[in-house]
Structure formats: structure tokens, C-alpha cells
Amino acid sequence: MTWQLAHRSPDQLTVRFIPWLTWSFAAVVMYGVGTIAQPFLTGVQSMTTGEVVAIALLAGLMLFTLITGGQLGVCRIDHRSGKITVTSYGLLGRARQERPLADVKGLEVRVLRRAQYRLLVALRSGERLPLAPFYLVSFNDRGIRRIAEALGVEPEMIQEQRTFR
Numbered sequence: 001m002t003w004q005l006a007h008r009s010p011d012q013l014t015v016r017f018i019p020w021l022t023w024s025f026a027a028v029v030m031y032g033v034g035t036i037a038q039p040f041l042t043g044v045q046s047m048t049t050g051e052v053v054a055i056a057l058l059a060g061l062m063l064f065t066l067i068t069g070g071q072l073g074v075c076r077i078d079h080r081s082g083k084i085t086v087t088s089y090g091l092l093g094r095a096r097q098e099r100p101l102a103d104v105k106g107l108e109v110r111v112l113r114r115a116q117y118r119l120l121v122a123l124r125s126g127e128r129l130p131l132a133p134f135y136l137v138s139f140n141d142r143g144i145r146r147i148a149e150a151l152g153v154e155p156e157m158i159q160e161q162r163t164f165r
Helices: 020-041 049-069 142-151
Strands: 003-009 012-018 072-078 083-090 093-100 104-111 116-123 128-130 155-159
Touching: 003 142, 012 142, 020 049, 072 142, 083 128, 104 142, 116 142, 142 155
Parallel strands: 104 155
Antiparallel strands: 003 012, 012 072, 072 083, 083 093, 104 116, 116 128
């Protein structure tokens, strides 16, 4: 699940995509690692190979999850400067893309499942600019409507085919 926090001013819309479920999973894994490591850190018990492997696997799983789905996404539509800026912050650094609003042709909503979708800004060059670095989960379309209104386009729903490979 992702929180979509939107802030609107007269000439700007800023949407923050916060992957709270991914971060919650990482917190639970950190709690598990702490629970496994606690007897060893206090000196009550000596560490065995099994515990070291368990801690390494849990830490690796948490790191993989945070790298692939833990990025904070920020989309800023600024009518004063005439630009759309998409920034994602993650463990591997910051990625930023900026395009003129005049290049925006449409907003594509790629629906994977009933409540799981991806937002892409269609540009006149044929390029697709993803607004968030991951699929979003939402049970209403208020965020989609707000972004489409700020862009001045009508959202186009596209049903994606799921592949099991």
C-alpha cells in the first residue's frame, strides 16, 4: 500500500508517494533481527552458525525490499515554471526527471489488478514518464483525478495483461 499525499496551491500540485507497507515490512524484519540477536548481544548465549545465517538472510531480504520498493516518490506539477518534476529518493540515491508541461499529451493509468496501477505521463515525443517508481495501490480514483486535473488531461485507463513466467 502507498500513501498519496497531495498538496495543492493555486499554481502547483505536489504529490508524495510513500510506500508505508514496504517500510512497515522492513521495521518488522528489523525487529526480528533484533529479537534473534538480543541474547548474543547481552552475552546470555553464544552465536551459532544457524543464527548468523538467519540474521544475514533477514537483513538481505530487508535490504532487497527497501531497494526495490522503498523509494519515496515526489511528483511536482508547477504551472508557474511550466514544468513537471518527478523525483525518487531511495537507498541507491536520488533520481530526478524534469519535463515541460507543454510536452504532456496525456495521463496513462496502467491497471494491473483491480486496485493496483501505475501512473505514466504520456509525452508528445512518445516517451512515458512514470510518476512513481512502483505500482500504486488505491481503492478510489481521487489521486488520479487530482493529477489529471493539474495536468489538464483526461486519464486513460489501460488494462495490462499479467504474465506468469
